[in-house]
Amino acid sequence: MxxxxxxxIIKREAEDAVTNILYEAGLKGTAIESVENLIAVQDDPTINYFDQKILDFDPNISKITGYLPDDNDFNQKLDQIEHDIAQIRQFGLDPGDYQINVSSVKEEDWATAWQAFYKPTKIGDRVVIVPIWENYEPSGEEVVIKMDPGMAFGTGTHETTQLCTRALDKYVKDSDCVYDVGCGSGILSIIAAKxxxxxxxxVDVDPVAVDAAVADVQLNDLQDKVEIKEGDLLDVIPKDQQADLIVSNILAEVIIRLIDSIRMYLKEDGLFISSGIIEKYVDDVKNSLIAHGFEILEVDNQGEWYAVIAKKQGE
Known part of the structure; x- marks a missing residue:
């Protein structure tokens, strides 16, 4: 086949949303190219040569590539992708004057084509995201997370995932119960457990994401510590089961709508790590958290993306 x-080719602020759209459409081997990702690997000792000219690529633009079978369903799926990308402006994201290019790939070429994009990626001081086909020996206190980039849209390279990972590394304690709201591929759930x-x-409302998250949990042998549930937070977790920490890497407007529920599900002095927030919505998120009885502990950013870490205060 x-x-x-x-x-x-799309503006970086829409990168996560578009990657999710491609994942929903069933694309395999989705890879993201951006200046941020290129800078992250230029000092990798396994890279023999790094052409500085590739950094001339516009830092505000991402190129996302994925693969679909060349069958009778292709045109319908492509039309759906184009429709869904056009709709993301309503969520406050600007895809810019995006381009969609299509080319043909022979069966014998496609697998190696997309795997070439993925190498072990270190996030923060300890976490290393490793594609399943790579052999990687951790050093020191490194924590290895195995991911199959061909299956999932959350593979650790996006700034929001990295912001959440740094916060989890700083705040997670050994005895903690953690909820990951809008878990997607399950990468933050796995990182918290590791x-x-x-x-x-x-927790995620998308059954396709839930299936991917379950597979990623099994890939990391964490079935005894990580449980993935399909549905809304309020529907799948009893209200009397509170967490020490909740992490949510989704859109700012969704975070704001969830804050009341997040507070209900947090223990006293529990922490809420939120990301997926662009600069113009940071104050909105902070003000909503404060209005619901949270203390802002920290605001972190990477590129144009922000994370807000807050603590639940007493009544």
Missing amino acids: DWKAIEI LGAAKVIG
Whole structure:
């Protein structure tokens, strides 16, 4: 079976949303190219040569590439992708004057084509995201997270994932119960467990994401610590089961709507790590948290993305 490569050139702030759209459409081997990612690997000792000219790529632009079977359903799926990308402006994201390019790929070429994009990626001081086909020996206190980039849209390279990872590394304690709201591929649930959380529950309304998260949990042998549930937070976790820490890497407007529920599900002095926030919504998120009885502990940023870490205060 031959394949079609779909290449989308888009503004960076819409990168996460578009990657999710491609994942929903069933694309395999989705890879993201951006200046941020290129800078992160230029000092990698396994890279023999790094052409500085590639850093001339516009830092505000991402190129996302994925693959679909070249079959009778292709045109319908491509139309759906184009429709969904056009709709993301309503969520406050600007895709810019994006381009969608399509090319043909022979069966014997497609697998190696997308795997070339993925190498072990270190986030913060300890966490290393490793593709399943790579052999990686951790050094010191490094914590290895195995991911299959061909299956999931959350593979650790995006700034929001990295912001949440740094916060989890700083705040997770060994006895903690952690909820991951909007868990996607389950990467933050897995990271929380690998960093020592005693129990993690990942929740997502998307059944396709839930299937991917369950597979990623099994890939990391964490079935005894991480549980993935399909549905809304209020529907799948009893209200009397509170967490020490809740992490949510989704859009700012969704975070604001969830804050009241997040507070209900947090223990006294519990922590809320939120990301997926662009600069113009940071104050909105902070003000909503304060209005609901949270103390802002920290605001971190990477590129144009922000994370807000807050603590639940007493009544």
